[in-house]
Amino acid sequence: MEPSVPNPPGWTDVQTSLKQAMAACAQAVEDTIGRLLPSTDLAEARVFDAMRYGCLNGGKRLRPFLVIQSADLFGVNPECAERVAAAVEMVHSYSLIHDDLPAMDDSDLRRGKPTCHKAFDEATAVLAGDGLLTLAFEVLADPATHEDPNIRCQLVTALAKAAGGHGMVGGQMLDLIAETERFDLGATTRLQRMKTGEMIAFSCEAGGILGRAAPPHRTALRAYAHDLGLAFQIVDDLLDVEGTEAETGKSVGRDAEAGKATFVSILGVDRARAQADLLAKQAVAHLDIFEGRAHLLEAVADFVVARRT
Amino acid sequence: MEPSVPNPPGWTDVQTSLKQAMAACAQAVEDTIGRLLPSTDLAEARVFDAMRYGCLNGGKRLRPFLVIQSADLFGVNPECAERVAAAVEMVHSYSLIHDDLPAMDDSDLRRGKPTCHKAFDEATAVLAGDGLLTLAFEVLADPATHEDPNIRCQLVTALAKAAGGHGMVGGQMLDLIAETERFDLGATTRLQRMKTGEMIAFSCEAGGILGRAAPPHRTALRAYAHDLGLAFQIVDDLLDVEGTEAETGKSVGRDAEAGKATFVSILGVDRARAQADLLAKQAVAHLDIFEGRAHLLEAVADFVVARRT
Structure with a gap:
């Protein structure tokens, strides 16, 4: 499916790049994760296998x-x-492993x-998630990530804020609450900003x-990430x-089944699609300050709204 | 029950101090955690309540x-x-919440x-554990923990190593494997060093x-912690x-029920008790370098082997 607005000239070339x-x-990321998380013959190999399974999967x-x-x-x-x-x-x-x-x-x-819990078992999946979250902080704090320890501390702090109770974990709590309570557009927007938006914002901020x-x-970058995350x-x-x-490679129709408020259930399909397109344009506009050097970030915004998976 | 060796003179006074x-x-720790993890009126309060419940419990x-x-x-x-x-x-x-x-x-x-999952529910308990683990790293990386970012990075690194797949998480994986595989004394010692020893070692190293x-x-301090952890x-x-x-305030007889190898099932009650006493003495001996200034750490070793909870 194409986005509902006509594509600008050269759009296909940009999307190809x-x-x-x-x-x-x-x-590159697959290789880096593979190096940071090698296979092992140790007795506890099962948890490392589950961590690799959850992480090295061609997302x-x-x-x-x-x-x-x-x-x-x-x-x-x-x-x-x-x-x-x-x-x-x-x-x-880790968040997907625990969320599943x-x-x-x-x-x-x-x-x-x-x-992960189907391929291994529930207990191993819980531990694999815990192990991945812990390893992420170990990687950030390592001198190989940046020579300046101040920068490394800033990364740890920003990631912890994005992933913790006031970020992703809080958003997942809201997502559970949304199964039984009626969330309006404002509450749904806040939920999603926390659940997925904060980690997307960290990614750009990093x-x-x-x-x-x-x-x-x-x-x-923060403003771009904010709009991109919602889109x-x-x-x-x-x-x-x-x-x-x-x-999509995952179960669909789950939200409607759970009676959960989503942007689509609140806005309807057409207004939701229009809102996503608008947010993507707004995201791109925030990148003007980079005077064209952020063209791939601009293209990501189009990609995100056009994607089918 | 008293330890199986006679107590030295003044032992009761030291244990009272x-x-x-x-x-x-x-x-002090209860107050600090309470400040770092305040109650909230936000919509996602439930996860913070569960984090506080799991953490502020007078252990x-x-x-x-x-x-x-x-x-x-x-x-x-x-x-x-x-x-x-x-x-x-x-x-x-967090490890107790997930382990339970x-x-x-x-x-x-x-x-x-x-x-935690009984007082709240399983999903909330998973998230509360995740939130506590994440918050721990946020606290360590904060300038209030130490003015030198290098020290803060060292703390993050050491905690991540102690808690991750090569430490506590790996030990918990081994503990699950030990339910179906026969572990000998060497394997059981390694399991326990990872499962509880590494976090005790980090505590002393910190x-x-x-x-x-x-x-x-x-x-x-590392040698002291190593022996103390095993004891x-x-x-x-x-x-x-x-x-x-x-x-003990928790279910007992669980290991025997699960047919899991423990120091007691391998060594028998008497040899296990003697080994704990020996390790405690050895732990204290490592503190000689502090010329008596570590008397409370010395006393902890006695406390650990004499405890009933």
């Missing part, structure tokens, strides 16, 4: 891409950016494969932290209604 | 005590040490109260990191056999 850049990034790697692209804007050493990208993906993967548990969303399928970006550039979530809700399991 | 110091530490606070006492040896600002002690207790509490889950140990009782201790002092775990196994639910 984007796809190539995203594929290169996905490979879109949107968050790592945002880290690497935002870092590139400030001339950051790619190896440092890749470590932060790997840490972000570890946190994202029977006590949470009870999902059997993720990216077209059995979820490049600015690594590159000691000036405040206006940081503000621009991303609205499209997620649309895919839950319009997508197929074969396309 | 220790009890007072531990009570003061427990209160012995052994690990915080080790942080505060080891920091005191090097003249560290008590407020800094209390923040690290709070972070350690958050990680310990139905998919893991399936425990209903912890410190005489319903476990004081040395905060106080920029010289290598011999760090080595002494602690052997006594835990003894209490699972000899203790009552009223004394």
Whole structure:
């Protein structure tokens, strides 16, 4: 499906470069995670196997891409950016592993494969999530991530805030509450900003932290990430209604089944789609300060609203 | 029950000072955690309530005590040490919350109260554990914990190593594997060193990191913690056999029920008790380098083997 507004000239070329850049990034992050989380013959290998299973699964790697692209804007050493990208993906993967548990969303399928607790078992999945979250902080605090310990501490702080009770974990709590309480548009927006938006914001912010970006550039990236994150979530809700399991690689129709308020249930399909398009345009506008150098971040915004998976 | 060797003269006085110091530490840590994790009226309050429930429950606070006492040896600002002690207790509490889950140990009782998933629900307990682990790293990376970001990064790194797949999480994986595989004394010792020993070692090491201790002092604290941790775990196994639910505040006889190898099942009660006493003496001997200034850490070793809870 194409976005509901006509594509500008050259859109296909830009999307082709984007796809190539995203594929290169996905490979680099896969390699970095593989190095940070090697297979082992130790007696406790099972938990490392589950961590690798949950992390090395060929996802879109949107968050790592945002880290690497935002870092590139400030001339950051790619190896440092890749470590932060790997840490972000570890946190994202841990959240999916725990979110899929029977006590949470009870999902059997993720990216077209059995979820971690199906491939292993529930106890191992709980531990694998815990291990990935812990490893992410270990990676950030390591001197290899940045020579300046102040920068490393800033990364740890920002990631912990994005992932914790006032960020992703709080958002997941709200998501559970939304199963039994009626959330309006404001409450749903806040839920999604916390549940997915804060980690997307961290991904963009991380490049600015690594590159000691000036405040206006940081503000621009945060504003971009804020709009991108909401657009991303609205499209997620649309895919839950319009997508197929074969396309998305995960169970669909789950929100409606649970009677959960989503952007689509509140706004309807057409207004939700229009809102996502508007947010994507707004996201791109925040990047004007980079005078065209952020063209791949601009293209991501189009990609996010056009995606089918 | 008294330890199986006669107590030296003045033992009761020392144990009385220790009890007072531990009570003061427990209160200080309770206050610090309460400040770092305040009640909230936000919509996601439930996860914060569960985090507070899992953390603010009047435990012995052994690990915080080790942080505060080891920091005191090097003249560290008590407020800094209390923040690290709070972070350690958050990680310990998260591990108990996840360990008690139905998919893991399936425990209903912890410190005489319903476990977190019983008092709340499983999904909230998973998130509360995740939130506490994340908050611990946020606390360590905060400038209020130490003015030097290098020290803060060292704390994050050391905690992540102690809590992750090569530490506590790996030990918990081994503990699950031990339910179906026969572990010998060597494998059981390694399991316990990872499952509980590494976090006890971090607690003692943290004081040395905060106080920029010289290598011999760090080595002494690590060796002390190593022996103390094993003694602690052997006594835990003894209490699972000899203790009552009223004394320990948790379910007893679980290991035998699960057919799990423990120090007691491998060594028998008498040799296990003798081994715990020996390890406690050995732990104390490592503190000679502090020329009596570590008398409360010495007393903790006696306390650990004499405890009934």
